[in-house]
Amino acid sequence: MTTSFATAEKFWPLTFGERGVLVPFTTPLLAAGRIRGADLKTAEILMPGLAGGRGTYVIPWKSVLEMFKLTVHDRALHEAICEAPDFSPRQIRLAALRVAQLGLAGRAASGAARALLQREDSLELVARFFLTLRIVERMATEPLTLAELGTAPGQKKAGRILSGIASSLGWTYDQLHERIDIWSRTVSQVGLAEMPTEAMARKLINRLKPLGDQFVEWGKGETEDQIDGAADAQLASDISRETWRLATEYATDIDVTVKQPAESLRNWDGTLRTTERTVHKLLWILDGWEQVVKLWDQASHRPREEQRSMLRDVVRHLPVVPRDELPSTSQDVWSGMVNSLRKQIRPISGEGSLTIGIDFDHMLRLEKLKGAPL
Amino acid sequence: MTGAEENLAELEGKLFEIPEAKFVQLVQFLEKNLERGGDTTPLRLLLSKMRPRIVQVRPPRRNTVKRQLCRPFEELLYNTKSLVPVEGRIPRTAIDAVYNLYEEEGDKGQIAAIEQDLVVLPVDDPRCDAIATKIWAQGAVNLRSLMVRSARDSMSKRDLIDKLKGEHIYKALGDIVEILEIADIVHSMRKQLPPRPIQTVSTGVIKVIGEHMDKATKFAPRKAETLLLVAMACLERPWEIMEALEKLALEQKKIVDPALSALAVRALVTGAEQQLETMRLDLDGNEVKPDSEFLARQIADLARTMLGAKSAVQSSGQGKGLDRQLERARRTLRDMVHVNILNGADKSILANVMAGGSFVTGATGLGGWDQPPDESKLKEAEQRAIALRLCARYAEELGLGGEAEEKLSTLQEQLTGLTGGMIESLHGRYMSSKQRGSVEAHLFASVRLVELLAGPDVANDLRLKGIASLEA
Numbered sequence: 001m002t003t004s005f006a007t008a009e010k011f012w013p014l015t016f017g018e019r020g021v022l023v024p025f026t027t028p029l030l031a032a033g034r035i036r037g038a039d040l041k042t043a044e045i046l047m048p049g050l051a052g053g054r055g056t057y058v059i060p061w062k063s064v065l066e067m068f069k070l071t072v073h074d075r076a077l078h079e080a081i082c083e084a085p086d087f088s089p090r091q092i093r094l095a096a097l098r099v100a101q102l103g104l105a106g107r108a109a110s111g112a113a114r115a116l117l118q119r120e121d122s123l124e125l126v127a128r129f130f131l132t133l134r135i136v137e138r139m140a141t142e143p144l145t146l147a148e149l150g151t152a153p154g155q156k157k158a159g160r161i162l163s164g165i166a167s168s169l170g171w172t173y174d175q176l177h178e179r180i181d182i183w184s185r186t187v188s189q190v191g192l193a194e195m196p197t198e199a200m201a202r203k204l205i206n207r208l209k210p211l212g213d214q215f216v217e218w219g220k221g222e223t224e225d226q227i228d229g230a231a232d233a234q235l236a237s238d239i240s241r242e243t244w245r246l247a248t249e250y251a252t253d254i255d256v257t258v259k260q261p262a263e264s265l266r267n268w269d270g271t272l273r274t275t276e277r278t279v280h281k282l283l284w285i286l287d288g289w290e291q292v293v294k295l296w297d298q299a300s301h302r303p304r305e306e307q308r309s310m311l312r313d314v315v316r317h318l319p320v321v322p323r324d325e326l327p328s329t330s331q332d333v334w335s336g337m338v339n340s341l342r343k344q345i346r347p348i349s350g351e352g353s354l355t356i357g358i359d360f361d362h363m364l365r366l367e368k369l370k371g372a373p374l
Numbered sequence: 375m376t377g378a379e380e381n382l383a384e385l386e387g388k389l390f391e392i393p394e395a396k397f398v399q400l401v402q403f404l405e406k407n408l409e410r411g412g413d414t415t416p417l418r419l420l421l422s423k424m425r426p427r428i429v430q431v432r433p434p435r436r437n438t439v440k441r442q443l444c445r446p447f448e449e450l451l452y453n454t455k456s457l458v459p460v461e462g463r464i465p466r467t468a469i470d471a472v473y474n475l476y477e478e479e480g481d482k483g484q485i486a487a488i489e490q491d492l493v494v495l496p497v498d499d500p501r502c503d504a505i506a507t508k509i510w511a512q513g514a515v516n517l518r519s520l521m522v523r524s525a526r527d528s529m530s531k532r533d534l535i536d537k538l539k540g541e542h543i544y545k546a547l548g549d550i551v552e553i554l555e556i557a558d559i560v561h562s563m564r565k566q567l568p569p570r571p572i573q574t575v576s577t578g579v580i581k582v583i584g585e586h587m588d589k590a591t592k593f594a595p596r597k598a599e600t601l602l603l604v605a606m607a608c609l610e611r612p613w614e615i616m617e618a619l620e621k622l623a624l625e626q627k628k629i630v631d632p633a634l635s636a637l638a639v640r641a642l643v644t645g646a647e648q649q650l651e652t653m654r655l656d657l658d659g660n661e662v663k664p665d666s667e668f669l670a671r672q673i674a675d676l677a678r679t680m681l682g683a684k685s686a687v688q689s690s691g692q693g694k695g696l697d698r699q700l701e702r703a704r705r706t707l708r709d710m711v712h713v714n715i716l717n718g719a720d721k722s723i724l725a726n727v728m729a730g731g732s733f734v735t736g737a738t739g740l741g742g743w744d745q746p747p748d749e750s751k752l753k754e755a756e757q758r759a760i761a762l763r764l765c766a767r768y769a770e771e772l773g774l775g776g777e778a779e780e781k782l783s784t785l786q787e788q789l790t791g792l793t794g795g796m797i798e799s800l801h802g803r804y805m806s807s808k809q810r811g812s813v814e815a816h817l818f819a820s821v822r823l824v825e826l827l828a829g830p831d832v833a834n835d836l837r838l839k840g841i842a843s844l845e846a
Contacts, residue, residue, distance in 0.1 A: 072825045072833045102818040104825075107753045223568070225578070301427060303610070305573035358830070360763060 012338040013322040021092045022288035028362035073104040089287040108371025126197045128184035135261045193255045208244035212237040229308045250282045288319035294369040437492045442506040446557040449607035455655045459545040460648040462603035462641035468546035479516035510557035552600045571610035584622040613682030635690040642683040670761035677768040708772040720785045726755035743816040744809040759826040786828040793820040800843045
């Protein structure tokens with residue numbers, strides 16, 4: 001392990017693993033940092049626009065504490081990530097919520113994290129109810145309602161109906177029950193289109209297209225001598241819309257399997273494999289967008305010049321979809337956008353050198369993002 | 375405090391949390407109801423609370439003759455409860471009074487016809503400009519003639535002042551007429567300038583201001599002063615107008631017109647005084663006090679304005695009178711910081727963080743840490759700590775020397791000491807999971823406050839000690 005900086009060789013990563021996962025730090029210098037690596041020994045953090053340069057710096061994860069003065073929240077988050085089973089978007093998100101819940105990023109962030117963690121817990125249950133109802137609706141003649149599922153006689157009835165469905169599939173009741181459990185657990189990470197409780201991934205997808213439109217509208221207000229602002233807005237809009245398009249496709253794939261439960265269950269191994277892969281991809285595609293959406297929401301009530309500067313920050317945060325993770329038909333479009341992004345990322349300004357004190361106002365703004373609704 | 379007052383205070387605090395689309399709908403709904411007549415006071419009060427966000431969001435407003443009449447001077451408008459006139463500013467309370475005069479002096483049928491034409495157009499539609507030019511010209515001629523008539527004898531003047539309900543509105547009427555007389559020039563300048571508030575006084579901005587001041591001077595020599603006041607109101611840091619004036623004079627190989635620089639510094643000083651007075655009246659008059667962080671940010675903004683005004687006064691070489699005015703304002707602001715932020719901050723923060731129990735006693739020996747902390751009190755303690763940190767930044771300029779720093783350091787020591795004591799008492803102690811949850815919540819709340827007061831290093835030491843003690 002080295003403690004020196006290195007610049008990323010390729011600006012456009014090939015895989016999600018190479019791109020890394022956004023770590024929602026509250027130390028301003030590290031705010032757009034992404035972690036990547038197979039394990040703690042090889043883990044690195046990628047920092048765009050650091051040290052007055054346009055490149056992306058790569059720093060060993062373990063050196064972060066020595067090289068930067070971090071907020072207490074970030075020191076706790078660093079510890080929590082070191083203990084995480086892997087560096088996937090889900091695990092980083094859970095670590096971040098658990099740390100924010102402690103109150104180290106302020107009361108609003110703590111309250112929001114508590115609510116989101118509770119929601120995560122309930123989503124699996126909601127997904128299980130929803131899937132069960134959908135299976136019964138499509139594969140049995142006897143109806144079952146959500147209200148019934150909440151009662152003991154209703155559950156008994158559900159058991160009887162599901163036993164019948166299991167027999168029709170050539171399975172035991174326990175086998176079907178276990179598969180519904182696994183299916184619910186898998187899809188609950190991104191939610192389903194018609195589920196009564198909206199998962200974070202669905203909320204994000206629903207925000208992406210309007211966000212792209214907002215950037216376009218904002219860009220229209222730029223004058224001829226503000227070409228940088230207009231270009232940033234255009235790029236942010238293009239990436240938001242393309243990400244929305246891609247995420248929508250994956251989300252629809254997941255929804256389709258649920259709409260045809262008989263077919264999905266008959267082809268169980270294939271369904272599970274495809275669903276897991278799609279959920280995994282969707283979570284990686286959406287990683288980092290929560291921060292982008294909230295940053296722009298925060299900018300919405302600031303004067304235009306501040307919005308322009310916050311847009312530069314948005315550009316620094318824009319998550320790109322890696323080349324090999326894209327369908328070949330989208331690679332040309334993304335190649336153009338990534339090329340523009342490489343030119344448009346500007347160095348972090350106003351934060352001084354790497355190890356000096358933390359910008360207090362900027363830290364408070366980043367903490368507010370954690371408490372802000374999506 | 376009534377329920378309505380509580381709701382208004384709550385709205386003020388959450389103004390920027392309302393989604394933009396909803397906010398726009400709300401403004402349109404309120405404005406539509408204003409047109410219905412009857413007692414509109416509550417609606418107007420509500421809209422005044424929403425104004426800071428309206429200024430930023432700029433939702434499509436109802437297009438009326440009144441709104442068009444006010445366009446040339448909208449940057450000069452301000453909310454105040456004070457009756458003292460401010461140089462270069464127009465109290466919002468003058469709008470209705472002056473508009474009533476405009477209607478009385480004008481042709482009612484023609485005004486109604488114009489209103490009909492406007493209502494179908496957005497406020498900033500280019501077609502409005504031609505209509506607005508007529509409104510401004512009529513307003514300038516009719517209102518000027520009224521002022522000339524009223525100035526002929528003291529009785530007429532008194533009648534007009536009574537009608538307008540105060541000398542300050544009468545003064546505002548004069549200022550409005552001055553602006554309406556060059557409204558086309560003002561409007562052209564506003565159109566060419568970047569969106570307000572202008573953050574950077576660039577060469578382009580200076581050029582636009584300079585060209586329009588020349589046009590105004592050609593109309594009448596004193597009109598450049600009127601235009602200067604409008605230009606200053608468009609700037610985020612109005613004191614930067616002094617530098618702009620110097621650059622303009624240098625370009626024209628002249629010296630800065632002393633009348634202009636005198637007016638600019640007078641406007642800066644009285645503007646700072648007005649900001650201070652408004653804040654004071656708000657603090658004294660409202661039953662619901664703003665949270666400490668919000669107040670500290672307002673004070674920081676005012677301290678910055680005063681500093682800007684001071685440097686402008688010094689660079690202009692204007693008389694000592696303005697210096698004394700500024701010094702008085704600075705002392706008032708210092709007292710305000712004392713009363714509202716520094717005094718009792720230590721007791722308030724400690725009391726709030728300890729809410730739920732005392733640090734030193736308690737039947738379980740956990741000094742109340744086994745009871746969950748009070749969320750709202752913790753929030754208050756955090757806001758106070760943030761206010762203290764913000765206050766320390768401008769303490770020097772306000773003559774508070776190291777007082778804020780000292781307060782921060784004493785408080786941090788007290789909090790660290792008390793928390794450290796509790797951590798010691800946790801060592802090796804059996805706790806139920808509920809008790810442990812409460813203890814952790816208290817520990818992290820203290821750590822957070824220490825970080826806000828003294829930075830992350832001391833706070834993190836405390837966190838690590840606490841965790842070690844809990845795990846022992």
